[in-house]
Amino acid sequence: MDMNTDIPQTHAVIVAGGIGKRMGADRPKQFLSLRGRTILEWTLEPFVASKEIHGITIVAERDSMDVIREQVAQVSQPWKCIDIVEGGRERQDSVRNGIASAPDNCDIIIVHDAVRPFITVELIGDCIKGAYEHKAVTVMRPVKETVKEVRDGIVVATPDRSTLWITQTPQAFRADILREAHRSAVEDGFIGTDDCMLAERLGHAVHIIEGNDYNIKITTPADLAFAEAIAQNFEKRGT
Numbered sequence: 001m002d003m004n005t006d007i008p009q010t011h012a013v014i015v016a017g018g019i020g021k022r023m024g025a026d027r028p029k030q031f032l033s034l035r036g037r038t039i040l041e042w043t044l045e046p047f048v049a050s051k052e053i054h055g056i057t058i059v060a061e062r063d064s065m066d067v068i069r070e071q072v073a074q075v076s077q078p079w080k081c082i083d084i085v086e087g088g089r090e091r092q093d094s095v096r097n098g099i100a101s102a103p104d105n106c107d108i109i110i111v112h113d114a115v116r117p118f119i120t121v122e123l124i125g126d127c128i129k130g131a132y133e134h135k136a137v138t139v140m141r142p143v144k145e146t147v148k149e150v151r152d153g154i155v156v157a158t159p160d161r162s163t164l165w166i167t168q169t170p171q172a173f174r175a176d177i178l179r180e181a182h183r184s185a186v187e188d189g190f191i192g193t194d195d196c197m198l199a200e201r202l203g204h205a206v207h208i209i210e211g212n213d214y215n216i217k218i219t220t221p222a223d224l225a226f227a228e229a230i231a232q233n234f235e236k237r238g239t
Contacts, residue, residue: 013098017087042117
């Protein structure tokens with residue numbers, strides 16, 4: 001396939017299975033309201049709008065599926081297939097379930113956290129292009145503050161900040177690589193902290209797509225307050 005003439009068949013997996021204990025709310029954090037829309041709706045809209053995304057799978061807790069169907073109806077378009085599948089015990093299990101629902105003939109699979117609502121169509125496109133060219137990519141941001149390694153409450157090292165980056169999502173892969181990485185992890189009983197780690201352990205180089213400071217993961221009440229300000233800015237820009 002020539003990336004200049006053809007759009008790779010791309011499937012998005014949106015991981016929406018968290019229960020959000022650290023948020024202290026009465027519902028999972030992806031269902032909290034952000035300026036009149038749920039966080040999940042904010043997250044879904046750019047994937048629905050992207051012409052480079054051919055289908056979407058939302059991975060969720062079984063008890064949340066009816067609520068998600070209602071929210072999907074608010075943002076879905078007739079030409080965009082959106083499936084909802086049940087998640088697993090670990091995030092890795094949930095992603096694997098999402099991968100299983102992707103068409104066998106898709107070229108790229110892009111994985112994103114449901115509680116990163118400020119993803120953009122442009123960044124999605126950058127990830128798809130990067131995955132096609134490099135096979136595996138992740139959105140990242142350079143660390144801005146000094147980082148210390150601590151053991152038993154004592155600083156033992158200060159890593160070189162210039163080599164440290166913070167991982168975000170989306171993470172995008174050639175579909176065969178991501179499927180192979182998850183299959184190998186199951187066979188070896190390996191649990192990684194993200195999908196890139198599964199690809200890395202098989203020797204695949206993961207390239208960086210530089211993200212932005214708006215692409216936050218909403219985990220705590222402080223994150224939600226910050227997200228309100230970002231959402232207001234996005235609305236003013238018409239994003």
